[in-house]
Amino acid sequence: MARRKNKRQIFEHVEVIDAGAKGKTIGKAPDGRVIFLPNAVPGDVVDVQTFKKRKAYFEGKAIKFHSLSNKRTEPKCEHFGVCGGCKWQDMEYKYQLEYKQKEVTNNLIRLGHLDLPEVTPILGSEEQYFYRNKMEFSFSDSRWLTQEEIESDRDLGDRNALGFHIPGMWDKILDIDKCWLQQDPSNAIRNEVKRFSVENGLEFFNTRNQTGFLRTMMVRTSTTGDLMVMLQFFKEHKEHRELLLNHIAEQFPQISSLQYVINSKANDTIYDQEVICYKGQDHIFEEMEGLKFKINAKSFYQTNSLQAYELYKITRDFAGLTGDELVYDLYTGTGTIAQFVAKQAHRVIGVEAIPDAISAAKENAQLNGIENVDFYVGDMKTVFNDDFIAEHGHPDVIITDPPRDGMHVAVVNQILNIAPKRIVYVSCNSATQARDLALMKASYKIVKTQAVDMFPQTHHVENVVLLEKLN
Numbered sequence: 001m002a003r004r005k006n007k008r009q010i011f012e013h014v015e016v017i018d019a020g021a022k023g024k025t026i027g028k029a030p031d032g033r034v035i036f037l038p039n040a041v042p043g044d045v046v047d048v049q050t051f052k053k054r055k056a057y058f059e060g061k062a063i064k065f066h067s068l069s070n071k072r073t074e075p076k077c078e079h080f081g082v083c084g085g086c087k088w089q090d091m092e093y094k095y096q097l098e099y100k101q102k103e104v105t106n107n108l109i110r111l112g113h114l115d116l117p118e119v120t121p122i123l124g125s126e127e128q129y130f131y132r133n134k135m136e137f138s139f140s141d142s143r144w145l146t147q148e149e150i151e152s153d154r155d156l157g158d159r160n161a162l163g164f165h166i167p168g169m170w171d172k173i174l175d176i177d178k179c180w181l182q183q184d185p186s187n188a189i190r191n192e193v194k195r196f197s198v199e200n201g202l203e204f205f206n207t208r209n210q211t212g213f214l215r216t217m218m219v220r221t222s223t224t225g226d227l228m229v230m231l232q233f234f235k236e237h238k239e240h241r242e243l244l245l246n247h248i249a250e251q252f253p254q255i256s257s258l259q260y261v262i263n264s265k266a267n268d269t270i271y272d273q274e275v276i277c278y279k280g281q282d283h284i285f286e287e288m289e290g291l292k293f294k295i296n297a298k299s300f301y302q303t304n305s306l307q308a309y310e311l312y313k314i315t316r317d318f319a320g321l322t323g324d325e326l327v328y329d330l331y332t333g334t335g336t337i338a339q340f341v342a343k344q345a346h347r348v349i350g351v352e353a354i355p356d357a358i359s360a361a362k363e364n365a366q367l368n369g370i371e372n373v374d375f376y377v378g379d380m381k382t383v384f385n386d387d388f389i390a391e392h393g394h395p396d397v398i399i400t401d402p403p404r405d406g407m408h409v410a411v412v413n414q415i416l417n418i419a420p421k422r423i424v425y426v427s428c429n430s431a432t433q434a435r436d437l438a439l440m441k442a443s444y445k446i447v448k449t450q451a452v453d454m455f456p457q458t459h460h461v462e463n464v465v466l467l468e469k470l471n
């Protein structure tokens, strides 16, 4: 039974009709069921081979293209199709925007059953490449081989890689030569670090066996010109560590923060690790409208700085502040939105779960000379309670910017109890946003909704909704 269920099927001449969740495009099987495809563009006509069958849909891939969509464009990146990073690079940007807008609107209407005002068109990103200020590359001694490499009889050289995880493969890394997401000298640093490490016999990590020396590298750029590079080693090897770090410092004198971590844990997250500053500062600065934000190796900062500025301006505009309001900024991270709106508010209270982020928020506020903000740390559903409101005041406006999961139902209920006159809901996942908004629709009206594209070439989309209290 189970075997028959997952039998591969071929469907011929399927028209790809849509693009949506998780970046996949959509066709229809002869029985009307949806087929999700990772490698097509709406408008293509393709033969499909399925590899997964579910009650309501298939997953498959296009194996033959009969005709190509006029929404296509030539992908710029040589790694497109293998690297999982920029799945929509073969779709013209204006259509990427169209599908992102559609996804947001559909989610709000179909999942949330919400009444929408006239939707203002999605705000595209001026930079469609090289827009990311943070990239993390992984070292591996078992580089992913492309089909072409496997089939060729060329000498494939060593198997070391410095690049990105192949989607769905935790231990396979694609070696990257040029990534189109982060400005120079990001590519130059990565390629030189790899070249030098291979030349000097530094061991690349083996995830499966948990062996090797070089683990990950993070590069953070900033619109201020600051540049952070952080190497993560699996174990201490002073001679090799200094050899590499000194070489990086010499070759790239523009690095203002060179740091490292020695992490022998099974996983490579650094949040519980000590970051050691090798050269320069232990932080960089980002700047926005004259505000400075100090960012250390562990800090969260919106990854598309220019577009984050647009997102924040929309958020502030939606908040409609006159200078008298008490504003709560829920899920404040390092307090960027709170500080961004502070000048137009009487007082702003930021709440966030990560203690380090709150320390950074306080430090940044002080640095910026902002005195009408306060920050508190804690899990939102616990800390944002009646006592908290009694102590810090009843907000006129709540700005909320939760993670992908959206808000806990207790947090939504607490917002409903507090009943501020305006709520600005910033979301990176319009499906959970729709779910949360549905819980509020008896008391709040959606006045504006504005999608913002922070991540060109991917399916990700941010959405800002303004709610006003009914009567």
Ligand code: SAH
Residues within 6 Å of the ligand: 300, 301, 302, 331, 332, 333, 334, 335, 336, 337, 351, 352, 353, 354, 357, 378, 379, 380, 381, 401, 402, 403
């Ligand atoms: N508004 C910020 C960050 C938004 S990201 C900015 O624009 O930079 C979402 C934030 O929610 C993260 O900082 C994350 O640490 C925080 N968070 C996630 N779950 C939380 C919870 N249960 N309680 C409080 N904060 C949480």
